[in-house]
Amino acid sequence: MKIFRIIIISIIILLVINTGKTYGQMVKVKNLPKYDLARYHFGFILAANQMFFTVKTKPGFSEITFDQTQSPDIFADSSKLYQVNSDPTLGFTIGIVSDLRLGKYLNLRFIPSLAFGERYMNYSIMRYKDGEPTLVDIQKNVTSTYVDLPLHIKYKSKRINNMRAYVLGGIKYNIDLAANKKKKDDTDETYLKLKKNDFLFEIGVGFDFYTTFFKFGTELKMSYGIVDLLQRENNIYTDCIESLNSKIFQLSFTFE
Numbered sequence: 001m002k003i004f005r006i007i008i009i010s011i012i013i014l015l016v017i018n019t020g021k022t023y024g025q026m027v028k029v030k031n032l033p034k035y036d037l038a039r040y041h042f043g044f045i046l047a048a049n050q051m052f053f054t055v056k057t058k059p060g061f062s063e064i065t066f067d068q069t070q071s072p073d074i075f076a077d078s079s080k081l082y083q084v085n086s087d088p089t090l091g092f093t094i095g096i097v098s099d100l101r102l103g104k105y106l107n108l109r110f111i112p113s114l115a116f117g118e119r120y121m122n123y124s125i126m127r128y129k130d131g132e133p134t135l136v137d138i139q140k141n142v143t144s145t146y147v148d149l150p151l152h153i154k155y156k157s158k159r160i161n162n163m164r165a166y167v168l169g170g171i172k173y174n175i176d177l178a179a180n181k182k183k184k185d186d187t188d189e190t191y192l193k194l195k196k197n198d199f200l201f202e203i204g205v206g207f208d209f210y211t212t213f214f215k216f217g218t219e220l221k222m223s224y225g226i227v228d229l230l231q232r233e234n235n236i237y238t239d240c241i242e243s244l245n246s247k248i249f250q251l252s253f254t255f256e
Helices: 002-018
Strands: 040-057 065-067 078-088 090-101 106-110 113-129 132-156 163-176 197-210 215-225 241-255
Touching: 040 078, 040 113, 090 132, 090 241, 132 197, 163 215, 197 241
Parallel strands: none
Antiparallel strands: 040 090, 040 241, 065 078, 078 113, 090 106, 090 113, 106 132, 113 132, 132 163, 163 197, 197 215, 215 241
16 A cells, blocks of 8 residues: 555654764754753644544355345345445644653654544445345445544654654544534435544654744654444444444644
């Protein structure tokens, strides 16, 4: 996957920078030379995100038969699920950066944010109407508006002129403001409902650049949810899934 290649390349660059080889030792005028000595500082973050679902189906799910009441929007006497997967879309995140200096190369970061995104669940279903089987593809969209509350430990490399590399890791608590939002229409369409709260592990890499007036950062981060988000509602879209976990990639730009 292309994004994993980017992450691997970023880690290799970080390791190379940390060796402090002579190519990076050219003396230049340092911007904000006392910036990292401050006990704490603040800023803001703008980011693009891509939200995924990790879908794990139940063993033998394709043999489970659902009646008409369990699949009201398929218009069939009975139906079976053959395949299910998830597609992401691009979203965006905005937030506030608060950073506490723990040591020369270590910082504690709390970045409350608001994240917007949408994911699609794709179902291949065999429906049976008057004894005739027909394979149909159905897509369900899941819109999320997250209040993100991440807490990270940031480990920085030695500053080389006006740049530092870093790695970070931590946990994040999410509150989905759009979870269980009622749909106002008169159709029989079945909607997927998610749990409101989620916990995620996070890991990332990035680079800080010291400009004349502020510090600019770029960061690539991965988040893996540990909570099964799906609410089962005795229908073909939920009862064949054993677990549905969140996975998020985020490219961030920080201004501190």
